[in-house]
Amino acid sequence: MAGRRRQRWRLPVTTLAATTTLDQGRKLPRAEDAHAWVVSESAGRGPCVDRFTWSSQANEACRTATPLAKDGFAIGCMDVNQDTAQACADEIVAQGGKALAVRVDVAQREDVLKGVDEVVAHFGRLDVMINNAGLGPTTPIEDITPEIYRKVFDVNVGGTYWGIQAAVKHFKARKPAKKGDVIGKIISASSQAGQVGNPDLAVYGATKFAIRGITQTAAMDLAALGITVNAYCPGIVRTPMMEGIAQKVADQNGKSLEWGLEQWAKTVLLGRISEPEDVAASVSYLAGPDSDYMTGQAIIIDGGMVFN
Incomplete structure (x- = not known):
């Protein structure tokens, strides 16, 4: 496409879904009781047009999952590329954790629902769902095409919707013992670019602003069920x-x-x-019991780039 700037890509955000068994004392689960589910978005999504290529951040998803495994979570590794999911699962198992690899395209609702069902059938239950699959193109306004818009929104926003729906399906099988008890957690990846506008990130930033809005609305809709909903906003990783x-x-x-x-x-x-471990530590906090009295929030982990 002569005369036009070449399409560049910002770091895509992966999706992690985690399930843990929380006991009545709200402590982290014992290793034999804990279960988690991880999803990442890798390259290989099929035919692409000129200037429109997909990148993977599956390695970063696995680095997010590893601390959760050390916390006692069993991890379900989900990726559009089965080999990538398996590599993440193998790494966790090699470190003494529990993991299951599942191929899922997060842009496809039925794929996500089926994938979560498979992980829950394997591990027994779902307690924490972390939605962090995503794509991050740099898109000058005049370069945005319908294909770019649809693909990025289908993965970043659609994947978040479908992950929430899949989690709620299983969370609703349990009821809180009393008002205020937490029986499930949903955590989604927003971004510093979902807090303030960034040059050349009109599509990516729009999806991350959307995730903050979805997080606030879902928190209101699901609180009575004992489900908390939060997001995290990394900066430059x-x-x-x-x-x-x-x-x-x-x-x-x-x-x-x-x-x-x-x-x-x-x-x-x-x-x-930021190092990936900085972000992973925040995800671990949101997944654990210390964040039980938090919902509808989007915490910023950017080293001091955005102030609200």
């Missing part, structure tokens, strides 16, 4: 894709990778970009 972007900037200036990363870190008050 050091991932293989982020390193690739930073390396290009560094190469253009004859500098090192670390110099390239430092250019991005200049926008962060704490002076460094």
Whole structure:
């Protein structure tokens, strides 16, 4: 497409769904009782048009899942690519955890419902659902096409809707013993770009703003069932894709990778970009009992980029 800027991609956000068994004391579950389900969005979504390519952040999904496994969660690894899901499950099992790999296209409602059913049948129940599958294109306004719009919204927003519906189906099988008890948690990935507008992120940012709205509405709709709904908003995270972007900037200036990363870190008050473990720790908090008295919120983990 001569004369037009080449389509670039921002870091996509993966989807993690977790299920844990919570006892009456609201403690983290014993390893033999805990179950979790993980979903990630990898490359290989089928035919693409020129300038429209898909990227994977499945590695980051697995790095989010690993701390949950250490907390005692059994993990269901779900990805549009079976091999990617299996690799994540194998990594967790190798570290002494429990995991199951399931192929799911999060843009397809029936796929998500079926995938959650399969994981619940394997592990016995669902307690925490983490929706973090996603795609993140950089899209100058004049470059947005109907295909870009539909594909990104189908995965980022549709996947969140279907994940919530799949979770509620299983959560409703239980009832809180008393008012205020939490019997299930839904956690979705928003973004710093879902808090404020960012240049060239009109589509991605719109999906992340949408997830914050869905989170608030779902929290209102589901509170009476004993279900909390929250979101988390990462900033700039050091991932293989982020390193690739930073390396290009560094190469253009004859500098090192670390110099390239430092250019991005200049926008962060704490002076460094986030590590995946920073985000994973926040997800672990939202999945655990310490966050029981929180719902309808979107916590920001960006090192000091956005203030509300």
